[in-house]
Amino acid sequence: SYVLTQPPSVSVAPGKTARITCGENNIGSKSVHWYQQKPGQAPVLVIYYDSDRPSGIPERFSGSNSGNTATLTISRVEAGDEADYYCQVWDSSSDHYVFGTGTKVTVL
Amino acid sequence: QVQLQESGPGLAKPSETLSLTCTVSGGSITGYYWSWIRQPPGEGLEWIGYIYYIGSTNYSPSLKSRVTISLDTSKNQFSLKLNSVTAADTAVYYCARVGRFNEYGDYFYYFMDVWGKGTTVTVSS
Numbered sequence A: 001s002y003v004l005t006q007p008p009s010v011s012v013a014p015g016k017t018a019r020i021t022c023g024e025n026n027i028g029s030k031s032v033h034w035y036q037q038k039p040g041q042a043p044v045l046v047i048y049y050d051s052d053r054p055s056g057i058p059e060r061f062s063g064s065n066s067g068n069t070a071t072l073t074i075s076r077v078e079a080g081d082e083a084d085y086y087c088q089v090w091d092s093s094s095d096h097y098v099f100g101t102g103t104k105v106t107v108l
Numbered sequence B: 001q002v003q004l005q006e007s008g009p010g011l012a013k014p015s016e017t018l019s020l021t022c023t024v025s026g027g028s029i030t031g032y033y034w035s036w037i038r039q040p041p042g043e044g045l046e047w048i049g050y051i052y053y054i055g056s057t058n059y060s061p062s063l064k065s066r067v068t069i070s071l072d073t074s075k076n077q078f079s080l081k082l083n084s085v086t087a088a089d090t091a092v093y094y095c096a097r098v099g100r101f102n103e104y105g106d107y108f109y110y111f112m113d114v115w116g117k118g119t120t121v122t123v124s125s
Helices: none
Strands: A009-012 A018-023 A032-037 A045-048 A062-064 A068-072 A083-089 A096-099 A104-108 B005-006 B018-025 B035-037 B046-052 B058-061 B067-072 B075-080 B091-101 B107-115 B119-125
Touching: A009 A018, A018 A083, A018 A104, A018 B091, A032 B107, A045 A062, A045 B107, A062 A104, A068 A083, A083 B107, A096 B046, B005 B091, B018 B035, B018 B119, B035 B067, B046 B067, B046 B075, B046 B091, B058 B067, B058 B075, B075 B091
Parallel strands: A009 A104
Antiparallel strands: A018 A068, A032 A045, A032 A083, A062 A068, A083 A096, A083 A104, B005 B018, B018 B075, B035 B046, B035 B091, B046 B058, B067 B075, B091 B107, B091 B119
């Protein structure tokens, strides 16, 4: 089964770019989805199908997926982007959903 | 705008059954997959299982022996039962709608599109 590995934490200064990785062998062959979870709140979908943004999600959020790594990129980081971020895939062989280990983004 | 709301006891005793319900408003259960996800304190998200609107289910291997997900289309609700609970089952439990339809009527069900606010369940005697 899948184990989606994310860095536990990423720190970034306001206005800079944060990159959060999600690693698994050949993850580029899967569709990867990303969620933002602020303290005490439910997760919110910010990227689906590797790079699509739901309505209402700023263009500063983008995604890519190739080889063994998927990446969520947050450009021009704001204080309000401070949150936990989770990647997720659907495992077609088992019909199960798998979440990544999660990354805490801290805005310095 | 579809909304989901979890409800149920906030406390369960060890070895007993945890029961939660998710009420869907602003939309129909019909046509979609619906999931339960949980998050132990300070930990990450764990998928529990899903139910399709016609009643088919699939569960996480780690919980499969203890989990049942069911639905009541007449009430626009689906439910979670987790039996033989222990302290390790203490978590925030979320319900979620799986995927969305595009403008052509195609259903993309690989992600959790809409989430409830979550409900905390503590397992303790």
